[in-house]
Amino acid sequence: MYLTVESAITALEDVNLSIEEGEFVSFLGPSGCGKTTLLSIIAGLIKPTAGFVSIDEKKLKGITPKVGYMFQQDYLFPWKTIKDNILLGLTIQEALTDEKEEQTLKLLHEIGLHDVEHLYPHQLSGGMRQRAALVRTLATDPAILLLDEPFSALDFQTKLKLEELVSKTLMTYQKTAVLVTHDIGEAIAMSNRIVLFSARPGKITHIFTVPPVIQTLSPFEARQHPAYHELFTEIWKELDQLETR
Numbered sequence: 001m002y003l004t005v006e007s008a009i010t011a012l013e014d015v016n017l018s019i020e021e022g023e024f025v026s027f028l029g030p031s032g033c034g035k036t037t038l039l040s041i042i043a044g045l046i047k048p049t050a051g052f053v054s055i056d057e058k059k060l061k062g063i064t065p066k067v068g069y070m071f072q073q074d075y076l077f078p079w080k081t082i083k084d085n086i087l088l089g090l091t092i093q094e095a096l097t098d099e100k101e102e103q104t105l106k107l108l109h110e111i112g113l114h115d116v117e118h119l120y121p122h123q124l125s126g127g128m129r130q131r132a133a134l135v136r137t138l139a140t141d142p143a144i145l146l147l148d149e150p151f152s153a154l155d156f157q158t159k160l161k162l163e164e165l166v167s168k169t170l171m172t173y174q175k176t177a178v179l180v181t182h183d184i185g186e187a188i189a190m191s192n193r194i195v196l197f198s199a200r201p202g203k204i205t206h207i208f209t210v211p212p213v214i215q216t217l218s219p220f221e222a223r224q225h226p227a228y229h230e231l232f233t234e235i236w237k238e239l240d241q242l243e244t245r
Contacts, residue, residue, distance in 0.1 A: 013202065027180045029196060159186075
């Protein structure tokens, strides 16, 4: 619930959802339905007015290193080098060691960013900065990764490449992930399940399970499969009905 000087606005209502370890779940719904609010609650950034979030059967009481958050903007500090940016979380947590620094730089290279450690954010493209932001998020080894429309500001080709990269990286490191997106295709191509929310107050109206055959494919390959188009049409119709009510 949001409190303003004039009124109280209920953002979410009766949301009951379990996410399994290693699962990739996407949130879809009309604008303003509370998707990002729910992500912030899961991250411990917002305390719910009712109910609770639990991780590993323990109630969440605030921000936890178990949860990493990747935003639409990369939020890299422009006055810091890429190396300093990707090590920032470890530095803040006072967990930076030579071994973890080496692991983080190795991950930077694994996702295709070579010889950029001593460059500054303005010297990188938007897609490269988002890759660096992903490395910064993964550097602290969170169990859960929250993705708030991290590809929406990128051109379509770069967006597809990053979908492939993120999907592969999360599978390799066996991370649990929750994605907020307005892109039905992106949700289908990357997820195990898709949670559809109604308009404000946001309620879960439908949970779609992505066909197993699609789940085994890369995001690019998934988009070519007939089952992808069938599910896309089904979700689009449901979403269209929600937006016209």
